Amino acid sequence: MKFGVVIFPGSNCDMDSFYVIKEVLKEEVEYIWHQDTDLEGFDCIILPGGFSYGDYLRCGAIARFSPVMSAVRDFASKGGLVIGICNGFQILLEAGMLPGAMLRNTSLRFICKFVNVRVENDQTPWTNHAHKGMVLRIPIAHNEGNYTADEETIRRLEGEGRVILRYCDEKGEVTPESNPNGAMQNIAGICNREFNVFGLMPHPERSSEDILGSTDGKVIWDSVVEYLNQKA
Amino acid sequence: MEENSEQVRYAVYITPKRGVLDPQGQAALQALKALGYGEVDDVRIGKYIILSLKGDGAKEERVREMCEKLLANPIIEDYEVSME
Amino acid sequence: MEENSEQVRYAVYITPKRGVLDPQGQAALQALKALGYGEVDDVRIGKYIILSLKGDGAKEERVREMCEKLLANPIIEDYEVSME
C-alpha cells in the first residue's frame, strides 16, 4: 500500500502528512512534485494543507492547474483514493472534483484550535473505522473554511450521505456555537458521489498521536488502511 | 512593467454572487455603521483586477476566458470586463 | 438590503499604489502565463467595493471619507470613487 503526498509550491502540511503515514501508520509514502504526472503505483493521494501559491488569488485557484492535478483527476476517476486536507480540500473544490466553494471564516480571522466533528457516514473508505455519530476532536487551522454551495448541491450532498463530517459540540450536537467558520449546515468534510474523493477542513494528521493531545484523527487513516487492505 | 503604445488595459470587476454570503462586506458594513455612517445600507466587497496586455486586436474574448478559467470562481462570483 | 428608489450606489476601486509590491497580482500573472496567456504583461489586483446608501443628496464626500477611514489603506493603496 503506497501513499503519495503532493507538494504544491506553498504547501506546508506536506511534511506533516508524510510523517504521520511513515512514522505513525508505518506505511509506504512518497512525495509527488506538482509537475509530476505519473501516479502509477499509488493507492491514496494526499493533497496537504498549506497556502499553495500563497492562496493569493483564491485558495486553491492556481494549484488546481498544476500538471499533477489532471493526473489526480484521472487517478480518482479510476477509483483511486484522494484526500484533500484544508488547502487540499480547497484545491479539490476549485478543481471541481468536489462541489461548492469556500468563503472566508465569518470572523474574518484565521482560526487554529481543536474542534469537534461528528461522523455522519461510516460507510466510506475514510470512516469505516468510525461509527455514525462518533465525535472526533481534531484541530482546524484556516482562514477560509466557510463552506458554501447552492441549495440544490446541499440537498444532493445531504441526500446521498456525502456530508461526512459536521462541526458539533462535545456531545455531538450540531449547534451554531460549535460552527467555527460559518460553514453551511456545519459542514466540515464531504465526499464525491463515489466516495473515493474526500475533502475536509480539520487536520487528521495533527491528531494522530497521543503526545499531540488527540488520536481521533487516526480513525480516518486507519479507515483508509483497512479499506485498502480489504481491496488488496 | 514598461508601458508601450501597444499595450491595452482591461479592468475586471469581480463581485460576490447575489445570495452568496459576503463576510467581508458584512464586517465592513458593521464597521461603517459603528463609525457613524448610518446611511450605509449594504456593502459588497469584490476584486478589481487590472490586466495589461501586449499587442492589439480584440482581446475581450481572451480576458473573459481568463476570468472563467482562473480569475473568478463562478460558483460564488460574478464578473464584468471592460476596456480601460 | 432591499433596494428602494432612494438608494444610491457607489463603486469604490482600490488598487495597490504604484511601486508597491503586489504579490497577488504577480501570482495571477505567472498563473495566466502558465495557462498560455502569454500576452499578459502585468496584473494588479485590488478591491471593488459596492456601497448602497440610503436617501439622496450628494454622498460622494462621505464615501471618500469612508475610504480614508476604513475601506482603503492610504499607505499602500489608492482609491477612486464613482457613482453607479
Added chain:
Amino acid sequence: MAELYEELGLTSEEYDSICEILGREPNKVELGMYSLMWSEHCSYKSSKLVLKMLPTTMPHVILGPGENAGIVDIGGGYAVAFKMESHNHPSAVEPYQGAATGIGGIVRDIFTMGARPILCVDPLRFGDPSNPRTRYLVKGVVAGIAGYGNCLGIPTVAGDLYFHPCYEENPLVNVMCLGIMRTSDIIKGVATGVGNAVILIGNRTGRDGIGGASVLASQEFDERSAEKRPSVQVGDPFTEKLLIEACLELLKGGLLVGLQDLGAAGISCACSETASRGHVGMEVHVDRVPLREEMEPFEIMISESQERMLAVAEPEKVDQVLEVCHRWGLNAVVIGQVIEGNRLVGYWYGEKVFDVPVDSLAHGPTYRREARKPAYLDEVQSFDPSTIKHPSDCNQLLLQMISSPNLCSRRYIYEQYDHMIQLNTVIYPGSDAAVIRIKGTSKGLAVTCDGNGRYVYLDPYLGTQIAVAEAARNIIASGGVPLAITDCLNFGNPEKPEIFWQFTESVRGLADAARALEMPVVSGNVSFYNETYGEAIHPTPVVGMVGLIGTISNRRSIAFPQDDLLVVLLGQTFSELGGSEYLFYIHGITAGNPPSIDMDVAKRIHATCIEGIRRGLILSAHDCSEGGLGVALLECCMAGMIGAEIEVETDLEPQEWLFSESQSRFVVTVQKSKLELIDELAKRRRIPYSVLGKTGGNRLRINDWVDLDVGEAFQVWDQALEKILS
C-alpha cells in the same frame, strides 16, 4: 554631496571620516550606502561597547552574537539557531505589513544559517487599549504575524502582550524565530574564494523602505519626486516559503559557500558583511539586479525589498544553484563575484559607480555615549505602596485583575496563529513556556519571552534581571533547563544621556543575571529611537529564552492535573507591590521599587523545581509573576478546570498576599505522599516553601478572602481580550 549628508543622518565628523577613508568625497551611491550602513540600526555604533558586558561564550555555544543568529548545541548531533528582532517603526506606520515583514526578516536570519525554522515567538507592546488606534494596531499586527507566519508553516507558539500608555505612538513588535539543524549543516554568512559567484535569489527589487535616503533622489528629481517615493514594504510570504525550501535544498546539496539574508541596507549590507567576514573583496554588477520598476544604482544598493537572499557559490556549481532556484519558481541571478583585496566595487552597465573598502562599510563608527541617571527615578522609587488604600472585596479584585488587559487570556491572539503546524507543539500557548518536541529524539525545547517595561522603567538594572529570571522560571516550570538567551533591547534616543543610562544599566542587569543563572546571550537586537515627540517609551528589554527538556515526558503544564493534590509554593511572598500590575491596573500607579531579587536564592529555587520535576515529584508547575499569587493560583485552576482550597497564615494584608509580585516563586502540585521528599529537597537547598492547600472541586477558595467558581472566572478571563479590542 557635502550638504546632503546631514539629511541622510550622518554627522559632519562621520562625513569627514568617509572622505578620509576614500581619499576623496563619496559619490551619491557611496554616500547612500554609508548613510545606511553607518546608521544606528546597522552599525550598533552606540550600543557596541555596552554589549561587550554580556556573557556570550559557554561550552554549548557554537556561534555567539555577530552572525545572523546564535547557535547552541543541544546534543545528539543537533543544534538550534535563534534570534530576536524588532519591527517597531514599520509596524507603527502599517501594522499588518510591518509585523508581517518582521516575521519574514527574522525567519530569513534563521534559515540563512542552514536551520529549518520550527517556531516563532512574538513579544508585543501597545498603548492604552481604550484608544481606538491601539486596537487598530493590535489587530493589524496580530493579523500580519498570522498572515505571514501561517503561510510559511512556522508555528507561532509563544509571545507576550503588554499595554501601557507609553507605547501609544510607538508600539513594540518584536519577533523571534528558532530553527533546528544537524550541527554538521551549519553555514555562515561569509564570502570566500576569489572567483566565486555572488547570486541574488528571490523577489525583484523595488523602491521598498528606502526611507530617508530618498533625499538623494529628490535632489535631482524634484518634479518627479512623488513617483520616487519609497514604498512601504509589503510582505510576500509565498516567495519566502519558496526561499526557505530552495535555500535548505541548496545547502543540503552542498552547493553553497555562504548564504546571507538581505535585510536593512539590502544589497550593500549583505555584500559588505559577507565579504568582510571572509576577508575578501566583492564586485557587484548593479545593472543585473532584477527590478520591479526603474531605479537608480544607489536605490538598488540600499533598497530593503523583502524575500531576497545572497548566495556565494563556486563557479562550477552556479548552474546547479540556478536550476534549484528556478525549479522552486524563484528568480536567481549572478550579480557579481568574489575578488581579491578588500574593496566592494560596483558597476552600472560597465561604468564604475562605487569603490569602497569593505570593512569601512561593514563596521561603522563606535561611540562612547554619555550616560546620566534620570531625575525621575528618585521620585518614582520613593513611592511607598503601603500608603495606598486597598479596596476591601478581594473576590471582586481578583476577578478584576484577571480581566486586566495585561493579565487576561491571550487566546484571541494565539488562535489566529497556526501554533500546531509541524506536529511538534506539545505544550500549547497559554501555559508558561511553549514546549516543542524534537522528532526522532526523546528531547524537547521550551521557549518563552519576558520583559516587563514598567519594572525596567522603575529600575533598569533590577527590572532587566527580573526579565531574565522570569524567563528562566517559565522554562523551568515547563520542565526545561534554561540553555541560552536572545534579546531585543527597545529604548529611546541613545544620544540622550538619560536614555543611555537606562540602556547601560539594563544591559548590566542582563549580563549579571545571565551570568548568575549561567546562561550565554547568543544573539539579539537593539532598537533605539523609540520615541515620539521627544517622549521615550519605557525602556523595554525583551528576553527570549530557550530551554532543553531532556526527556519530553518531563514537560509540565500550569494546569492543576487532578483533585486532592497538595498545592505548594516554592519561594516566599513579601510585601512587594511596587511596580505591580495591581498598582497599575487597580490604582493607576506606575511607581515604587520593583520586587527585589536575590540571584543566589533564585538559583537554588530553580534547581529545586528542576529536580522536583525530573524526579516526578512535581506534577504541575507555574511561575508566579505579574498579578501575583492570587492570579497564578486562579490560572492553574482555569487551565485544568479544577478548583483549590487554600488556607494560609500571613502577616501580609490579603491584597498584598494576593497581588505582590515577589520573585523566585513557583506554584506546584505534589502528591500528599511525596511531600516529605519535597521537604527534603527544600531543606537540602535551603529554600523556603509552604503548603498552601489542596486541589479539588470547582471553586477557588483562599481563606475568607476569595471564593470563585472556576468556570465563571474562566469566562471572564477568556473573553476579556476580545471585548477589550472590539
